[in-house]
Amino acid sequence: AQSVTQLGSHVSVSEGALVLLRCNYSSSVPPYLFWYVQYPNQGLQLLLKYTSAATLVKGINGFEAEFKKSETSFHLTKPSAHMSDAAEYFCAVITSGAGSYQLTFGKGTKLSVIP
Amino acid sequence: DSGVTQTPKHLITATGQRVTLRCSPRSGDLSVYWYQQSLDQGLQFLIQYYNGEERAKGNILERFSAQQFPDLHSELNLSSLELGDSALYFCASSVGGRDKETQYFGPGTRLLVL
Numbered sequence A: 001a002q003s004v005t006q007l008g009s010h011v012s013v014s015e016g017a018l019v020l021l022r023c024n025y026s027s028s029v030p031p032y033l034f035w036y037v038q039y040p041n042q043g044l045q046l047l048l049k050y051t052s053a054a055t056l057v058k059g060i061n062g063f064e065a066e067f068k069k070s071e072t073s074f075h076l077t078k079p080s081a082h083m084s085d086a087a088e089y090f091c092a093v094i095t096s097g098a099g100s101y102q103l104t105f106g107k108g109t110k111l112s113v114i115p
Numbered sequence B: 001d002s003g004v005t006q007t008p009k010h011l012i013t014a015t016g017q018r019v020t021l022r023c024s025p026r027s028g029d030l031s032v033y034w035y036q037q038s039l040d041q042g043l044q045f046l047i048q049y050y051n052g053e054e055r056a057k058g059n060i061l062e063r064f065s066a067q068q069f070p071d072l073h074s075e076l077n078l079s080s081l082e083l084g085d086s087a088l089y090f091c092a093s094s095v096g097g098r099d100k101e102t103q104y105f106g107p108g109t110r111l112l113v114l
Helices: none
Strands: A005-006 A008-014 A019-026 A033-038 A043-048 A056-058 A064-066 A075-080 A087-097 A102-107 A109-114 B005-007 B012-013 B019-024 B032-039 B044-049 B053-057 B064-068 B076-077 B087-094 B109-113
Touching: A005 A087, A005 A102, A005 B087, A008 A019, A019 A033, A019 A087, A019 A109, A033 A064, A043 A056, A043 A064, A075 A087, A075 B087, A102 B032, A102 B044, A102 B053, A109 B076, B012 B019, B019 B087, B032 B076, B044 B064, B044 B076, B064 B109, B076 B087
Parallel strands: A008 A109, B012 B109
Antiparallel strands: A005 A019, A019 A075, A033 A043, A033 A087, A056 A064, A064 A075, A087 A102, A087 A109, B005 B019, B019 B076, B032 B044, B032 B087, B044 B053, B064 B076, B087 B109
């Protein structure tokens, strides 16, 4: 079964510093991968997705992620953290069966931005 | 705003009771998904409907059921509620329920079972 693992349940960065949130996938076939963000008391918002086109995917709010098959990774990065980036981030993979497709989520990484 | 609406936003009820959560998908989306977010289980897929028909089941308890109506809105029914059912329940929608499609999430319904 396809799954994702997010390394680090909490990450703290200083404002202006690089943000790196790690996600590794487990899949026997090329996966479709997603990053979602959840702000406090809100729903999930799509940041970006990989669907086997370009390996470097650019998303909203200055985030990007690179699909690396050799490392089975899809890490999320942003060059300069902003206070408004404080949120929980979820990596997800599409899992399929019998013509249906669902999202299987990692456990999430809570990002804190220190002023 | 994703275009997916969920009601109610908050629900407080007692053990043994039954509740109904409602979801309206984005205009034009035929597929609706339900997910549960809890502290111990994280985000889990419950069930998917496509154009009124059940498409897939995930980790959904037998006490839970769902349906999608002709106008494409969906309801998730939770019965014989237990303390452990307290969670945030999300609805998401997509155009056709296919693999590359983005699922758009609603704001969620926070259920507290006392």
